[in-house]
Amino acid sequence: LECILDDVLADVCPILANTRTALKKVFSCSSEEDGPFTSDMVSECIRCGRELSKAASKRANQLVKNGVSLDGCSPSMMHFFSSDLPKDVRRSAEVSQELLSATKLMRMKLCSSSQVTPNTFLSYLEHNVIRPHELFCKPFSTICLDDKYRSIDGTCNNKEHPAWGRRNAPFTRIATPRYSDGIYAMPVAKSGRALPNPRVISTRLFTDRPISSQVFTYLNMQWGQFVTHDLLSQVMEVTDEGGIQCCLANGQDILPQDMLNDKCIPICVPDEDPFYRNYGVKCLNFVRSVTTPRDDCSLGHAEQMNTVTSYLDGSQVYGSDAKTAYKLRKKCGGRLKEETMTNCKKGFLPSVDDKAAVCDLRNMSEPCYFAGDVRINQTPTLAVLHTLLLREHNRIADILSSLNPLWTDEKIYQEARKIVIAEIQHITYQEWLPSNFGESYLRYYGISPTSLYSHSYNEEVNPGIINGFGAGAFRFLHTMIPDSIMTCSSSYQVAYLYKMSDYYFNPSIVEANRESFDDIVRGTVTQPASESDPFVTREITNLLFKTRDKWGMDLIAMDIQRGRDHGIASYNDYRETCGLKRAMCFQDLLGEIPQDRINALSQIYECVDDVDLFVGGAMERDVQGSILGQTFQCIIAEQFYRTRIGDRFFYDNGEMPHSFTPEQLKELKKASMARLICDNTEGVKFIQKKAFEIESPYNPKYSCEDYENIPRVDLTAWKRPKFELFD
Numbered sequence: 001l002e003c004i005l006d007d008v009l010a011d012v013c014p015i016l017a018n019t020r021t022a023l024k025k026v027f028s029c030s031s032e033e034d035g036p037f038t039s040d041m042v043s044e045c046i047r048c049g050r051e052l053s054k055a056a057s058k059r060a061n062q063l064v065k066n067g068v069s070l071d072g073c074s075p076s077m078m079h080f081f082s083s084d085l086p087k088d089v090r091r092s093a094e095v096s097q098e099l100l101s102a103t104k105l106m107r108m109k110l111c112s113s114s115q116v117t118p119n120t121f122l123s124y125l126e127h128n129v130i131r132p133h134e135l136f137c138k139p140f141s142t143i144c145l146d147d148k149y150r151s152i153d154g155t156c157n158n159k160e161h162p163a164w165g166r167r168n169a170p171f172t173r174i175a176t177p178r179y180s181d182g183i184y185a186m187p188v189a190k191s192g193r194a195l196p197n198p199r200v201i202s203t204r205l206f207t208d209r210p211i212s213s214q215v216f217t218y219l220n221m222q223w224g225q226f227v228t229h230d231l232l233s234q235v236m237e238v239t240d241e242g243g244i245q246c247c248l249a250n251g252q253d254i255l256p257q258d259m260l261n262d263k264c265i266p267i268c269v270p271d272e273d274p275f276y277r278n279y280g281v282k283c284l285n286f287v288r289s290v291t292t293p294r295d296d297c298s299l300g301h302a303e304q305m306n307t308v309t310s311y312l313d314g315s316q317v318y319g320s321d322a323k324t325a326y327k328l329r330k331k332c333g334g335r336l337k338e339e340t341m342t343n344c345k346k347g348f349l350p351s352v353d354d355k356a357a358v359c360d361l362r363n364m365s366e367p368c369y370f371a372g373d374v375r376i377n378q379t380p381t382l383a384v385l386h387t388l389l390l391r392e393h394n395r396i397a398d399i400l401s402s403l404n405p406l407w408t409d410e411k412i413y414q415e416a417r418k419i420v421i422a423e424i425q426h427i428t429y430q431e432w433l434p435s436n437f438g439e440s441y442l443r444y445y446g447i448s449p450t451s452l453y454s455h456s457y458n459e460e461v462n463p464g465i466i467n468g469f470g471a472g473a474f475r476f477l478h479t480m481i482p483d484s485i486m487t488c489s490s491s492y493q494v495a496y497l498y499k500m501s502d503y504y505f506n507p508s509i510v511e512a513n514r515e516s517f518d519d520i521v522r523g524t525v526t527q528p529a530s531e532s533d534p535f536v537t538r539e540i541t542n543l544l545f546k547t548r549d550k551w552g553m554d555l556i557a558m559d560i561q562r563g564r565d566h567g568i569a570s571y572n573d574y575r576e577t578c579g580l581k582r583a584m585c586f587q588d589l590l591g592e593i594p595q596d597r598i599n600a601l602s603q604i605y606e607c608v609d610d611v612d613l614f615v616g617g618a619m620e621r622d623v624q625g626s627i628l629g630q631t632f633q634c635i636i637a638e639q640f641y642r643t644r645i646g647d648r649f650f651y652d653n654g655e656m657p658h659s660f661t662p663e664q665l666k667e668l669k670k671a672s673m674a675r676l677i678c679d680n681t682e683g684v685k686f687i688q689k690k691a692f693e694i695e696s697p698y699n700p701k702y703s704c705e706d707y708e709n710i711p712r713v714d715l716t717a718w719k720r721p722k723f724e725l726f727d
């Protein structure tokens with residue numbers, strides 16, 4: 001018993017020696033009377049798991065009180081821009097940690113007293129749902145009204161499964177997770193040794209070669225991030241005082257073990273690192289993502305939390321929770337709040353309450369924005385895209401209220417929101433997905449654009465975000481981030497190049513003068529994106545979120561480490577999930593990965609089974625007509641299938657009480673990125689038809705007044721007879 005106890009203490013919580021007595025009790029109770037788990041044993045494990053977990057968070061808060069806390073202006077602090085997690089998120093996170101501790105204890109108890117192996121234990125749990133008492137973790141339940149508009153938090157979109165796609169739902173999985181203990185511990189190599197260092201993988205396999213895309217504009221990359229922020233947001237664990245520190249000041253080293261928070265998974269930097277060695281940086285701060293209980297509260301492996309609605313529903317514009325949504329509204333004329341600038345007719349995003357807390361400003365008169373998503377200030381071009389959508393909402397609200405003067409603020413807001421969401425969905429599915437991933441693939445998945453209505457809604461399809469999509473495949477588009485932000489004058493002459501790393505969390509260039517906004521917009525449709533290859537700019541691999549130091553974080557190393565944190569199945573497992581042959585050795589990858597990259601992989605990883613999804617997928621050759629290889633293509637297509645087919649409110653769904661009329665839908669299908677820009681800028685007078693693609697003889701510029709080539713969405717189809725006022 002003593003030696004098992006030592007194991008448990010080392011694994012569950014190394015510092016909590018005083019919980020020894022509590023644990024002894026769990027391990028001394030009898031078992032195997034009625035099945036492998038007696039109800040006594042289950043409740044004792046849960047009770048004890050809760051105690052352990054509570055003790056761990058008490059210790060975490062104590063560490064902060066003892067002075068272990070992040071420097072307010074460091075890149076790692078910037079990474080925590082949303083460290084002020086809402087209460088409900090923190091509560092779910094706590095409950096899930098307690099459930100994970102209970103699961104661990106139970107596995108240890110069982111494996112120590114019988115022939116059960118960790119794997120049989122986990123598959124037992126999968127088939128036999130074990131739940132704690134409802135007082136502690138209550139399965140999600142709600143009453144759905146027959147609403148004409150989608151809810152803000154995503155609940156009740158699916159009437160059979162009202163929890164699906166909601167804010168704070170667990171990510172879903174399409175492959176068995178890779179945790180070293182099957183439950184929550186960071187994965188290790190097949191051999192039992194550590195997986196290769198993420199920073200080493202980043203410097204060796206994702207070097208910086210400035211190759212520009214021949215096809216795609218900067219805006220194509222920016223729309224991708226915008227869509228990401230609609231679909232998902234994982235947040236990191238925090239203490240009562242905010243962000244968690246894992247490294248000594250200035251990244252000199254990892255904190256000593258006795259000061260380390262158990263949610264720390266810092267990225268170690270080797271002494272010979274080509275960049276960080278110049279600054280003596282040995283440690284990059286990194287913290288585990290918040291986990292959440294499953295919808296039914298059952299025991300099992302960790303699931304991370306998606307803190308936004310997984311529907312493509314403009315949640316980054318309107319908010320994913322009622323409080324934020326309310327705060328964003330003007331509560332008059334259906335409009336969203338905006339701020340004005342002298343000599344500009346069109347509005348700008350409102351300011352956030354505490355600028356100093358979430359932006360890196362030189363003075364407090366510089367802008368720092370508030371929007372439906374907390375990541376809004378990450379780059380100026382992201383803020384510009386948000387501004388275009390804010391203006392579009394208000395433009396539509398004004399037209400609707402002049403067409404229907406008796407409509408209330410609420411009615412106009414909801415109708416304008418419904419139209420803006422339809423435009424976001426249309427631009428994403430009609431323009432962005434086909435040009436990036438190839439039309440044939442969309443057809444194969446049954447999500448290609450339809451001529452008018454579609455009838456493919458399927459309430460059995462869970463629209464939740466696949467963990468391997470968010471913490472793997474979709475992040476491949478990080479390779480398309482260029483090293484700078486270009487601005488262009490009204491005649492599309494290049495005006496200026498701003499280094500990306502000078503403007504993280506500093507959107508000051510958006511409102512520098514009255515032309516700035518339009519200059520940036522013209523830049524985003526002129527500047528090419530970086531090529532979607534494994535070459536990545538040092539602006540994000542060395543300088544991400546740089547503030548006053550000379551160094552920042554490494555986004556690629558973070559992508560790899562985040563995949564491990566989420567227990568994302570290996571590249572080889574995903575090959576199988578996606579119908580490719582499992583590789584028995586590195587050379588088996590030759591069908592998908594070029595020889596030189598196989599060589600590089602085999603020099604870094606011990607075994608082909610160890611290769612991380614993000615890394616293996618990024619090494620693949622592109623599928624024809626796509627920017628992706630087979631494996632990422634499969635995961636991303638599966639996600640966009642679910643996002644469309646599992647959304648009852650998808651804009652072109654026909655024959656539903658909330659469906660658009662045929663006249664309205666015909667108009668909405670004219671929406672385009674180019675039109676969105678034409679209608680919501682002051683000085684952009686002409687633009688290429690396909691704004692995600694570089695101008696060319698096949699994609700020439702047209703005047704914004706050329707309604708043949710850049711059609712307008714005519715809203716007169718929304719004029720309703722007066723008697724419809726109260727529906």
Ligand code: HEM
Nearest residue numbers: 221224225228232233234379470474475477478481558562
């Ligand atoms: C300048 C542009 C961008 C910057 C600075 C940026 C930065 C970041 C950062 C810091 C994270 C969180 C990393 C972590 O803690 O795990 C992240 C996550 C992510 N990024 Fe980007 N990104 C950019 C563009 C993009 C684009 C173009 C895409 C895809 C089209 C993308 C997709 C994602 C996804 C899917 C995640 C996971 C999101 C989550 O779960 O919260 N990003 N990005």
Ligand SMILES: [Ca+2]
Nearest residue numbers: 230309311315
């Ligand atoms: Ca959403």
